Amino acid sequence: MTSTTRYILIGAGLVLAQWVVLQHLGIWGATPDVVLLFLAWLALRVSRRTAALSGFALGFALDIAYGTWGMHALVKTITGFLLGSVTLSDDRDAVLIQPNQAFLGGFLLTLMHNGLLVILLALQAQTSNTFLVNALWLGSSLYTAVIATLVVWLAPRDTR
Template sequence: MLTFFRHAAAGLVVLLVQWLVLGRLALWGATPDAVLLFVAWLGLRHGRRYGAIGGFVFGFFMDAIYGLWGIHMFAKTLTGFLLGLFPARERETLLILPRQALVGGLVIALLHNGVVVTLLALESGASNTFMATALWLGSSLYTAFVGFVAALFNVR
């Protein structure tokens, strides 16, 4: 039970950092998604139930912050569930190396942002190059870079 509260507190810290810092560090319209990296870590470390619940809860908070009701919640729940299907050999000692964080973060962000951009395009009825370049590719590369930097500071 203590682990659950530690993960919830860590998730809230990541959510606050995303909202207050990373959401304001846009490069050409692209912003990183640290909450996605946290949900991916939850799914890989604890399995599909934790990944899906974490994706739902933190996606709900992101929807409440950014006013996109249901889009982040669905995409992050799906991502957390799907990553939980790929079990780590030893979940308790899961250590992600920087190169794994870069490549894995890029693949996860490309899939997640593809779902988000598709849902945004369906909701708004708009399709333009900004959605494909900045929101999908740019944000995916930026998220992968943030995952790489976070893995550099991962100390065990």
């Protein structure tokens, strides 16, 4: 199986898991975004163009699932583009992320991502309320950062 096929299957599985399971594991309205974590992981390993296209595809799949036509696709495309622009060493597959880096990186990434999503959702609904800020922006950012830390902590390490 090629790496592209593997990435597509993992992305589709995570979108399905996000839609079917993780949206029901909310804490005070905050839910984790594992699709965003996968996009971040993928964007650090591929080119900027591939990361932006992957962000669009993942976001479009979430838009279909949640009925937020265009919101997730736009925000995840921008996120994939920006993360794909990060210059790393020549061996992008050798990037080893520590748990404290995963928490801080995941938190800052989701703050940016969810902040843009909250602004778009508030503009679409022509409303503002504390739920958007407390649960969707701050709470989901913290929840996603904790999930990122757990994933890095539990993932097998290649020490080379």
